[in-house]
Amino acid sequence: GIQVEQSPPDLILQEGANSTLRCNFSDSVNNLQWFHQNPWGQLINLFYIPSGTKQNGRLSATTVATERYSLLYISSSQTTDSGVYFCAVERETSGSRLTFGEGTQLTVNP
Amino acid sequence: GAVVSQHPSWVICKSGTSVKIECRSLDFQATTMFWYRQFPKQSLMLMATSNEGSKATYEQGVEKDKFLINHASLTLSTLTVTSAHPEDSSFYICSARWRSGRPVFGPGTRLTVL
Numbered sequence: 107g108i109q110v111e112q113s114p115p116d117l118i119l120q121e122g123a124n125s126t127l128r129c130n131f132s133d134s135v136n137n138l139q140w141f142h143q144n145p146w147g148q149l150i151n152l153f154y155i156p157s158g159t160k161q162n163g164r165l166s167a168t169t170v171a172t173e174r175y176s177l178l179y180i181s182s183s184q185t186t187d188s189g190v191y192f193c194a195v196e197r198e199t200s201g202s203r204l205t206f207g208e209g210t211q212l213t214v215n216p
Numbered sequence: 217g218a219v220v221s222q223h224p225s226w227v228i229c230k231s232g233t234s235v236k237i238e239c240r241s242l243d244f245q246a247t248t249m250f251w252y253r254q255f256p257k258q259s260l261m262l263m264a265t266s267n268e269g270s271k272a273t274y275e276q277g278v279e280k281d282k283f284l285i286n287h288a289s290l291t292l293s294t295l296t297v298t299s300a301h302p303e304d305s306s307f308y309i310c311s312a313r314w315r316s317g318r319p320v321f322g323p324g325t326r327l328t329v330l
Contacts, residue, residue: 149321206260
């Protein structure tokens with residue numbers, strides 16, 4: 107099956123700092139999503155981004171499908187950004203199943 | 217927006233008992249529902265995919281006789297953990313989608329088996 111690797115596994119920031127999270131995938135995909143899992147476990151969809159660049163407030167994401175990676179940028183980080191960020195991909199042949207990466211644990215300190 | 221609920225949000229049970237978890241799409245019809253399991257500090261692992269009115273498709277290594285999935289209507293899927301044991305303690309998350317739409321995730325159910 108497809109492999110999804112996220113880096114770094116852990117990241118500690120001071121409030122106000124910027125960061126970049128990376129997601130590499132081993133095969134072509136027709137869907138890629140970034141999620142934030144809050145401390146209560148709820149998955150919050152951040153971006154649906156199989157290719158190109160999108161921005162939503164302090165967050166933006168870029169997927170370069172031909173090179174099989176995606177980046178999530180967080181600017182001016184806040185303590186509420188803390189949590190686990192997951193990248194998940196779907197292949198056209200996967201029957202609509204998402205494969206998740208191992209996640210990046212982000213801690214933003216005040 | 218589309219909302220998926222799960223019930224209960226947490227459950228504690230004794231070893232050997234069965235536990236049923238419900239996943240409901242509240243404002244849309246879900247042709248497909250997915251069940252995931254997440255152990256502490258790990259990623260989400262897909263357990264099974266269920267389409268309304270048909271048998272669930274289980275991922276490799278997931279015991280279908282232990283994790284019974286029923287998707288009897290377009291708004292409800294249930295996961296029953298039969299004869300639960302402590303190693304089944306985990307966070308169970310469902311997601312639902314309408315045809316090829318984006319999946320919507322539920323808030324999860326935390327199962328603790330004593």
